[in-house]
Amino acid sequence: LYRFIDPDQFGLLGMVVPLLLLSRIFATLGLNVATVQRQHLSDSQASSLFWFTQAISLVVALATACGGLFLAWLYQTPVLRSLCAVLAGTLVIAAAGTQHQALLERKLRLGRLAVARILGQAAGGGTAIAMALAGYGVWSLVAQQYVEYAVLGLIAWAMEPWRPSRPGSGQPVGELLRFGGYYSLSSLVFYVAQNADKVLIAACLGSTAAGRAALGMYTQAYNLMMKPVYVVSSPVTGIMLPSLSRVAGEASRYAELVGKFYRMVGIALLPAGVGLFVVAVDFMLVLGGEAWHDAGRMLMAMAPTVLVQGLLGITGTVFASAGRTGHLL
Numbered sequence: 001l002y003r004f005i006d007p008d009q010f011g012l013l014g015m016v017v018p019l020l021l022l023s024r025i026f027a028t029l030g031l032n033v034a035t036v037q038r039q040h041l042s043d044s045q046a047s048s049l050f051w052f053t054q055a056i057s058l059v060v061a062l063a064t065a066c067g068g069l070f071l072a073w074l075y076q077t078p079v080l081r082s083l084c085a086v087l088a089g090t091l092v093i094a095a096a097g098t099q100h101q102a103l104l105e106r107k108l109r110l111g112r113l114a115v116a117r118i119l120g121q122a123a124g125g126g127t128a129i130a131m132a133l134a135g136y137g138v139w140s141l142v143a144q145q146y147v148e149y150a151v152l153g154l155i156a157w158a159m160e161p162w163r164p165s166r167p168g169s170g171q172p173v174g175e176l177l178r179f180g181g182y183y184s185l186s187s188l189v190f191y192v193a194q195n196a197d198k199v200l201i202a203a204c205l206g207s208t209a210a211g212r213a214a215l216g217m218y219t220q221a222y223n224l225m226m227k228p229v230y231v232v233s234s235p236v237t238g239i240m241l242p243s244l245s246r247v248a249g250e251a252s253r254y255a256e257l258v259g260k261f262y263r264m265v266g267i268a269l270l271p272a273g274v275g276l277f278v279v280a281v282d283f284m285l286v287l288g289g290e291a292w293h294d295a296g297r298m299l300m301a302m303a304p305t306v307l308v309q310g311l312l313g314i315t316g317t318v319f320a321s322a323g324r325t326g327h328l329l
Contacts, residue, residue, distance in 0.1 A: 001125075002220070002288030004132040005140060007295075011212030012138045014219035015075055015202045016068075016083050018195040020090075023064040025191055027057040027091045028098055030183030033320050034176040035102035037245045047164040048173045050099040057095035064088040075206040083138065090145045097153025100160040109159070110238050116155035124148030182325035186316060189329070198222075217295035221284075225302040226309065228272040232265055233313040240314060244321035258318055265310045273306030 031049045035041060068084025071077075104113045128144035136143075198219055205211025240261050247253045276283070277300055284296030319328035 001128055001132055001140070002292055004129070005137055007213040007216040007220075007291060008209045009138040010141075010216030010220055011202075011206070011214070012077070012079065012083060012216075013141050014198060014215045015071060015077065015080055015206055015212075016087060017219065018191075018199050018202075019064060019067050019071060019084065020087055021195060022188070022191055023060050023067075023088070023091055024094070025184055025187045027060045027095055028053055028180075028184075029056060029177070030180030030187065030325070031176065032098045032102040033183050033241065034180045035099065036106045036241045037179070037320055037323065038176065039245065041106070043162065044165065045173050045176065046099065046103065046162065049176060050164040051167045052173070052177075053095050053098055054092075057091050061088040061091040064091060075202055077206060077212075083142070086139075086142055087145065090149055093146060093153065094149040097149070097156045099164070100153070100156040100162065103160050103162055104156060105238055106242055108239070108242055110235065112159045113156070113238070114235070116152050116159060119155060120148045120150075120152030123151040179323065179325055182329050183316075183320060186319075186325060186329045190316070214294075217292065218298055220292075221295045221298035221302060224283075224299055225276065225306060228269060228276065228306055229309045229313060232268045232272075233310050236261060236265060237314055237317045240317045241321050244318065248322050254322075261314060262311065265314055266307065269307045269310040273303050276306060277303035 029052075031053055035046065035049060038045075065085040065088040068081045068088075071084060072080040101113060101116075104110075104116075124144040124147040127147045128140045131140035131143050198215070201215050201218060205214055240257075244254060244257055247257065280300035280303055281293070281296035284292045284299060288295070316328055319325060
């Protein structure tokens with residue numbers, strides 16, 4: 001994709017991604033985390049959470065589409081209007097499979113969930129490559145997200161036999177909504193910390209093709225720096241949340257497990273950060289060619305933060321497993 005899509009096209013996506021990530025925080029309100037953390041969850045409560053998630057995702061998708069008007073004005077880039085409007089639909093597609101994925105995680109069926117995610121990413125990536133070869137530019141990256149979320153959701157529905165009951169027939173879920181609300185607000189704080197730089201760069205440089213290319217390189221260097229973090233922390237948090245939640249009342253056992261999880265992440269990510277620092281420039285040249293040379297230098301500068309990002313990334317799961325999302329916030 002780096003070789004068939006110009007950096008400035010990635011820059012267009014980079015202008016929209018902060019808004020999209022913000023929308024994804026509120027599209028689920030942390031209810032997937034509440035589903036996994038809850039000691040006892042009835043089918044009725046699961047149904048209530050499912051329909052609430054669908055409703056809020058529709059509202060957030062509409063707000064995201066409208067947000068494209070603001071971004072187009074802010075960055076003086078009219079195409080952002082249609083880009084935001086189309087990407088808003090991915091929020092609804094993703095929300096449709098969120099509850100089933102959370103139930104698989106709750107039951108520690110992580111092998112099935114990993115297969116579903118790999119197949120979704122493979123389908124999305126294949127679609128994007130085919131469209132990039134046909135010259136669709138940034139729209140290839142949009143199609144990638146639609147296909148990935150759709151395939152992931154369909155497979156999760158096939159793997160998890162639970163089905164929601166009709167809307168309005170579930171039990172009250174006020175406590176779960178409070179838990180999810182605090183978790184979402186905490187995620188918002190992390191979001192601001194991790195995306196303020198991209199918003200500022202886009203505001204300063206996004207009005208020119210050269211500026212968009214710089215933004216594209218910066219955002220992709222950041223994404224590549226985060227790849228080893230996600231590769232390690234995603235499966236680890238998938239295990240942490242349900243396992244720690246079940247022993248939250250046993251202080252010594254809980255503390256022992258938390259320590260082991262932190263050590264596991266540290267042992268995996270310290271060499272990953274060092275290795276990425278060493279090969280960063282060559283890595284970008286292999287992936288994208290000479291046009292991406294500057295991104296390699298950016299990646300080298302970011303590589304030392306890999307370990308910190310990983311340890312920070314699992315901290316929220318520790319608080320959530322103990323039911324202390326208010327303290328996390």
